[in-house]
Amino acid sequence: MKNSFFKKGGKDKESKDIKDKTSKKENLISMSKDYKKVIYTNEKTNIEFKIEYISSLVDEKIIQKSALPYLLEKEFTKITDIKEILPIAEVEISEDPKQIEERLFTGFVVLTISSNKEKFCFFSAQKEIGRNISVPEVEFSVIGPKEAFVETLEQNLNLIRKRLPVKELIVEETTVGQLSKTKVAIIYLQGVVDDENVNTVKQRINDIKIDQITDSSFIGQIISDNRNSPFPQVLDSERPDRVAAVLSEGKIAVIVDGSPHALIAPTTLIEFFSSFEDYLLNWILASFFRVIRLFAVAFSILVTPLYVATLTYHYELIPQDLLSILITSRRVIPFPPILEVLFLELTIELLREAGARLPTKVGQTIGIVGGIVIGTASVEAGLTSNVLLIFVALAALASFTTPVYRIGNTIRLLRFPFLLLAELWGIIGIALGFSLLLTHLIRLTSLGRPYLEPIYPTRLVDFKDSFIRLPLDAQRKRPLYLRSESPKRMNPKGNKKKDIDE
Amino acid sequence: MSVNIPVTNKISPFLVFYLIHTMQVGVGMLGFQRIIATYAGTDGWISVLLTGVILHILMWMMYKMLAIVDGDIVTVHNYIIGKKATKIVCIPIILYFCLFAISVLRTYIEIIQVWMFQELETFWFALIYLLLVIYIIYGGFRTIVGIAFFSIVLPIYILVLFLFTVPFADFSNLLPIFDHSIGDILKGSRNMTFTVLGFESILLFYPFIKNPKKSHKYAHLAILFTTIVYLYICILTFSYFSENQLQKNTWPTLTMWKIIRLPFVERFEYIGIASWFLLILPIIAISIWGTSRIIKQVYSIRQRRSVLVISLLCLIGICIPTTRSEINMVTDLTAKIGFYFCYIYVPILFVATLIKKKVKKS
Numbered sequence: 001m002k003n004s005f006f007k008k009g010g011k012d013k014e015s016k017d018i019k020d021k022t023s024k025k026e027n028l029i030s031m032s033k034d035y036k037k038v039i040y041t042n043e044k045t046n047i048e049f050k051i052e053y054i055s056s057l058v059d060e061k062i063i064q065k066s067a068l069p070y071l072l073e074k075e076f077t078k079i080t081d082i083k084e085i086l087p088i089a090e091v092e093i094s095e096d097p098k099q100i101e102e103r104l105f106t107g108f109v110v111l112t113i114s115s116n117k118e119k120f121c122f123f124s125a126q127k128e129i130g131r132n133i134s135v136p137e138v139e140f141s142v143i144g145p146k147e148a149f150v151e152t153l154e155q156n157l158n159l160i161r162k163r164l165p166v167k168e169l170i171v172e173e174t175t176v177g178q179l180s181k182t183k184v185a186i187i188y189l190q191g192v193v194d195d196e197n198v199n200t201v202k203q204r205i206n207d208i209k210i211d212q213i214t215d216s217s218f219i220g221q222i223i224s225d226n227r228n229s230p231f232p233q234v235l236d237s238e239r240p241d242r243v244a245a246v247l248s249e250g251k252i253a254v255i256v257d258g259s260p261h262a263l264i265a266p267t268t269l270i271e272f273f274s275s276f277e278d279y280l281l282n283w284i285l286a287s288f289f290r291v292i293r294l295f296a297v298a299f300s301i302l303v304t305p306l307y308v309a310t311l312t313y314h315y316e317l318i319p320q321d322l323l324s325i326l327i328t329s330r331r332v333i334p335f336p337p338i339l340e341v342l343f344l345e346l347t348i349e350l351l352r353e354a355g356a357r358l359p360t361k362v363g364q365t366i367g368i369v370g371g372i373v374i375g376t377a378s379v380e381a382g383l384t385s386n387v388l389l390i391f392v393a394l395a396a397l398a399s400f401t402t403p404v405y406r407i408g409n410t411i412r413l414l415r416f417p418f419l420l421l422a423e424l425w426g427i428i429g430i431a432l433g434f435s436l437l438l439t440h441l442i443r444l445t446s447l448g449r450p451y452l453e454p455i456y457p458t459r460l461v462d463f464k465d466s467f468i469r470l471p472l473d474a475q476r477k478r479p480l481y482l483r484s485e486s487p488k489r490m491n492p493k494g495n496k497k498k499d500i501d502e
Numbered sequence: 503m504s505v506n507i508p509v510t511n512k513i514s515p516f517l518v519f520y521l522i523h524t525m526q527v528g529v530g531m532l533g534f535q536r537i538i539a540t541y542a543g544t545d546g547w548i549s550v551l552l553t554g555v556i557l558h559i560l561m562w563m564m565y566k567m568l569a570i571v572d573g574d575i576v577t578v579h580n581y582i583i584g585k586k587a588t589k590i591v592c593i594p595i596i597l598y599f600c601l602f603a604i605s606v607l608r609t610y611i612e613i614i615q616v617w618m619f620q621e622l623e624t625f626w627f628a629l630i631y632l633l634l635v636i637y638i639i640y641g642g643f644r645t646i647v648g649i650a651f652f653s654i655v656l657p658i659y660i661l662v663l664f665l666f667t668v669p670f671a672d673f674s675n676l677l678p679i680f681d682h683s684i685g686d687i688l689k690g691s692r693n694m695t696f697t698v699l700g701f702e703s704i705l706l707f708y709p710f711i712k713n714p715k716k717s718h719k720y721a722h723l724a725i726l727f728t729t730i731v732y733l734y735i736c737i738l739t740f741s742y743f744s745e746n747q748l749q750k751n752t753w754p755t756l757t758m759w760k761i762i763r764l765p766f767v768e769r770f771e772y773i774g775i776a777s778w779f780l781l782i783l784p785i786i787a788i789s790i791w792g793t794s795r796i797i798k799q800v801y802s803i804r805q806r807r808s809v810l811v812i813s814l815l816c817l818i819g820i821c822i823p824t825t826r827s828e829i830n831m832v833t834d835l836t837a838k839i840g841f842y843f844c845y846i847y848v849p850i851l852f853v854a855t856l857i858k859k860k861v862k863k864s
Contacts, residue, residue: 313618313619314618314769314772316768316769316772317767317768317769317772317773318766318767318768319763319765319766319767319768320768322766425619425622425627426618426619427772427773427776428614428618428619428775428776428779430776431776431777431779431780432630432631432634432779434780435634435649435779435780435783436634436637438648438649438652438780439634439637439638439641439645439648439649442641442644442645442648442649442652443641443645452648456648456651456652457514458651
């Protein structure tokens, strides 16, 4: 008896709590200025109905033109009739009051009939505000398509779908972030992609526990295999053509609402040095530029450490004629090589940071001021040698050749540990730094796939698109490390070459 | 009896080539010419060939033996003498591999001290080097193999640079051929042991090979390649130096590099020594990794822990010898133990395995 009494009391309290909560929620919503609630009466059946929406998310033109005229003038008695009279594709009927809040804040209009408050009708009237598609600015190319992703997920999906109009292109959507409720789309080509990779990506995205996501780079950082590595393990691109191309290779793309960059995984180190323009050029030219780029990167990392190592410890390495030039240029300089180099390197880094933070037009001035004025002045003042100035400027220039912005940052950073090691043990120190870097790169994986592929593990077939890019004829197979379900992308060449004068 | 290794940790058969070759080519390559020439003179190249042949036979024995038990050196011992006796017999093997790592790294540090930095602190350099090795080992066997791969592929250009000595070489130095007795040539071959040691590491990583039977030919290829490389350097050295000159050079290879002159680099031996940093890295890594693996199997101690302890032991071992003669003693000791281990103990094990197999069958 006692028990049941308490139970009853408990239940009452519970239902009261729910009522309290819902009323509280309504109060919270109505505190906002952009929450609108209007009551209308249908002209034919005299049914009273109420619509609620958030005016900042909803396009009121849609309500006025494609909803209200029908709701007021056409006949309807039950809430289920609305589905038939409204000329809007997304109309849902529900009895679950929990959905109201979620729908309201994703740009839906909630409609209730005064006589029956149990059921709700939602129809979509989202306002689409976003910028127009523009020219890619980070991954600019002279030739080739000139469109880049924007901040709206739908528009980005549209850009990809247009390039891959097949049913195998699967777009899966989830929401991430307790506060931001960011829509995240995982895109892949069924039948081409390796399911294991897709599962890894899905699992990692679903495991994300974060309140707010502002950009795809958040997701990129969280789903990386090794978060303590300076090397990016997912490639981000703002070019829909690049994304479409890698999707057809069997990779996975992740697009985040509100971010104009798609994430591509799995990826390899080599991919960060390949520009999409490489595929638009003849293969000989493309390969040449790629080799130059890789050489530039090696140069950019190693040149100043080598300068420090040789001038601090190993003058013997330099041939006599060259040595006299170096000595002349360093004669008046009061600092040891390491300080000289650090001074100039930090100057360049400062210029770069200042240029990146300032508006474009001021940024150009900074470049000129920094490059010409500070450079020449510091040489004339005898703070640095002019040979070093050439090296540092060249190294900075070389690091700009990387087509992907993120890896450029990594290269900027890598130079400093090398410099310190060079100061410590000369070229042995550089060898130590190189071995450390190599070990780190061997240990690194992207979605569990080796990062240094095709160099190690060695896969000779995948060299067709690495340091060099062989002609499209040679690219008949998808990269091996993606473990694609259908490794062949084109049929083998049929016709034999014609004989001379045939 | 077999050791279970997950497939994802196994390596492709062809990588055995890099593993074995990298283990063999270490600091020995910088100074082996003088040592073989002490007995065999300019006929030393015959000793190199002879060593090559012997290594092929030993490699064949090891592969046969490992294929029978389908495991590594611990499994071989378990197979022959049982688990309890293995616990004792494995101690000298563990010590041998530690000693191998110590003598390689100590010799390398000595070379740096003699040629580049007289003031270099043995302790600090060894400490940092071993920390790097630990970082590699913690990445798993695949990382070690990766380092082995790069340690061959990247410095391969050095082999070409040896050709700079050709204009200064006098090939008539090699004549007359067969000037020395067979005994001397054999002695020269024995003195070469330290230079070619390392191929026995197959006893450690055999279970990590994906398709061990397929890897057999790559192991032999590695030995063949090592022999060819040594032969090539040997012939160039003997024609570049006169016999007396050679005896005065502790590291003839480094002296040979001095002649290399490029428009932007003189004194190439500095770059050579820096390249050797990477070249001996897998040797140390595989030795320490292998030791910790034996310890794991025999005494079931976690590798993460034992690697640290072994590295500490090696660090202490490296700091003890300080003078040239002491270091020479360490390498000589390693060479001697290595000689007995590879040339006598391995054949004994091989025969014992065969007998045990017959006994088990009947």
